[in-house]
Amino acid sequence: MAVDVLKTPMVVPEAVRVARESSMAAVTPLWDRVATSTDDRGGRSRMPSSSDPAPSEEAWVAGANLHxxxxxxxxxxxxxxxxxxxxxxxxxxxxxxxxxxxxxxxxxxxxxxxxxxxxxxxxxxxxxxxxxxxxxxxxxxxxxxxxxxxxxxxxxxxxxxxxxxxxxxxxxxxxxxxxxxxxxxxxxxxxxxxxxxxxxxxxxxxxxxxxxxxxxxxx
CATH class of the missing domain: 3.40.1350.10 (Trna Endonuclease; Chain: A, domain 1)
Structure with a gap:
């Protein structure tokens, strides 16, 4: 029996899905990731301001190699x-x-x-x-x-x-x-x-x- 490949859902292995999501997170602009995170009350975070405490090195610039x-x-x-x-x-x-x-x-x-x-x-x-x-x-x-x-x-x-x-x-x-x-x-x-x-x-x-x-x- 012929199978219509266009209508058949593709099953993505779990390992591939996790790797893909990790890769996307690495290239997502920093401020986009900060702005769309959730705050302590479960709501949408605001953009950081100059009065905010200093972020960790890892949280500010993705991939920075200078401590x-x-x-x-x-x-x-x-x-x-x-x-x-x-x-x-x-x-x-x-x-x-x-x-x-x-x-x-x-x-x-x-x-x-x-x-x-x-x-x-x-x-x-x-x-x-x-x-x-x-x-x-x-x-x-x-x-x-x-x-x-x-x-x-x-x-x-x-x-x-x-x-x-x-x-x-x-x-x-x-x-x-x-x-x-x-x-x-x-x-x-x-x-x-x-x-x-x-x-x-x-x-x-x-x-x-x-x-x-x-x-x-x-x-």
């Missing part, structure tokens, strides 16, 4: 690089596998370079400054440097969704940078940073370099 601390490290260096680009000087990042001297980047001027260690985190300012955790090993290495060395702290919100906000005319970065010279800091668990990092900071660092090697400041 939160790694994201902060990359963002901190990127912030410093943006400031250097704005001021018109080059920045050479230390290879992660060669970061043995407590120096994340070298900022290059025509006459020479200065050294920068970058930390990124969510610490709040207290009395106009932030205390950044350091190690005695870092402090000893900084004290041995002939070049000027600086510690830069980039403060970001706890929720990574707030770090960059694309707009119609420009992208806003919810970050602030602070710095301190560290060639002569005392041994201790932290270093106080309070001076804002801007493009105008870098000519001051150049003057520090010239003062060390030329006995004067930049013209």
């Amino acid at each position: 939160l601390n790694a994201r902060k490290a990359r963002y901190g260096v990127a912030y410093l690089r943006a400031i250097a680009s704005q001021a018109g000087w080059s920045l050479q990042e230390t290879s992660p596998d060669e970061d043995t001297e407590a120096v994340d980047a070298t900022l290059g001027f025509v006459e020479g370079s200065v050294l920068v260690q970058v930390k990124c985190g969510t610490r709040e300012l207290r009395n106009g400054h932030v205390r950044v955790p350091v190690t005695d090993e870092w402090v000893r290495k900084w004290s041995n440097k002939l070049l000027p060395a600086y510690l830069v702290y980039v403060r970001v919100p706890s929720d990574p969704r707030s770090w960059c906000t694309p707009g119609d005319r420009f992208t806003s970065h919810a970050a602030l940078g602070y710095w301190a010279p560290v060639n002569n800091v005392a041994l201790g668990p932290s270093v106080e940073v309070s001076t804002r990092l801007t493009a105008e900071t870098l000519p001051q660092w150049r003057s520090d370099f010239l003062g060390r090697f030329q006995g004067g400041s930049a013209a």
